[in-house]
Structures are given as C-alpha cells and as structure tokens.
Amino acid sequence: MPSYVIPAKCTGCGDCVNICPSHIMRFTKSGLFGRKAYNAEPEMCWECYNCVKHCPQGAVQIRGYQDFTPMGGAVEVYRDEKTNRVYWTIRYRNGTIKYFVFPIRTTPWGSIKPPTEYPEPPKELLRTPYLSCEHEQLGGNKLGVELPRYKVPEVVKVEVRG
Ligand code: SF4
C-alpha cells in the first residue's frame, strides 16, 4: 500500500521529500496554507514506509489502492524518539482498530559495510538463491554457521523450432 499525506497535518518540513528513495514525495505549490507534501506517483511507491516513520507530524498514512481496499482501511505510524518506540495503528475496513508498539531499531551511522568492501563471491553462487554478501551480513561468519548446501540446477537447453 502506498503512502498518503494528510494535508491538514503536514507542515511542509520536507523530511519525507528528502528521505524518499523513489523521489516521488513532492511539494505542492505554496498556497494559502503553505507548501504541502504529496505522493506524486503512488504506483511507483516502494512501500518502504520511510516517509511514514520519519514524518514528525504523523501526517503520512499508508492507504490501499482503491481497487483492493476501497472501504477506507489505513495504517498510521507514530515514531516517538523520547520513548524509543514506533506506534502502529491499523484501521480495518470494518472499523476495527489495532495497535502495535515496537522499539526503534537504529544502526550507527557508517556502520554498514558497502557491497564493494566484500570479497567477490565465487561464480557458482550466482546460480543459487543466495543474495550477494548475505551470509556475512546476517552474521553467519561470526556464528560459525555454514550456508545450507544448494544444488545448482543443470542448465536446460530449450530447442526452439521455427
Ligand atoms: S515529513 Fe510530514 S510534515 Fe514534513 S513535509 Fe512530509 S508529510 Fe509534511
């Protein structure tokens, strides 16, 4: 479900515009109530929820596309750095509301190793379902856990007859 900015709550601070990896959070032209952010291309939304968790006003909701959640279901998120928690409000189509609370998970700035700093993986791994650097990033090396063995499938040649 893509994000949706509630204009009445938006102060136009720009945090969501800066953080959106898809560059689809844009500003309206400044009007009577100042500039407002809006999701300009909901179909291109990665649904990463960065904007939702980052908005200091709680102005960004997650809403379903009209074709499969037409009755007003929505997800709201409030990130509280004082309590170090993220509060989720899930509004169902039938009026049911559920709340979830999770701790904020933070990663120290600069602590993530970029892919270029990992050794080049062996070529046979290219034909397995494993992601590049996956084993090391998940801490498998430190835990002394081996990657599960994966049988690389034979290449099947398909003969196309014209
Ligand atoms: S982060 Fe929130 S308040 Fe700031 S521009 Fe985006 S929607 Fe508006």
Ligand code: SF4
């Ligand atoms: S959910 Fe992610 S991709 Fe979608 S508008 Fe927000 S920041 Fe951008």
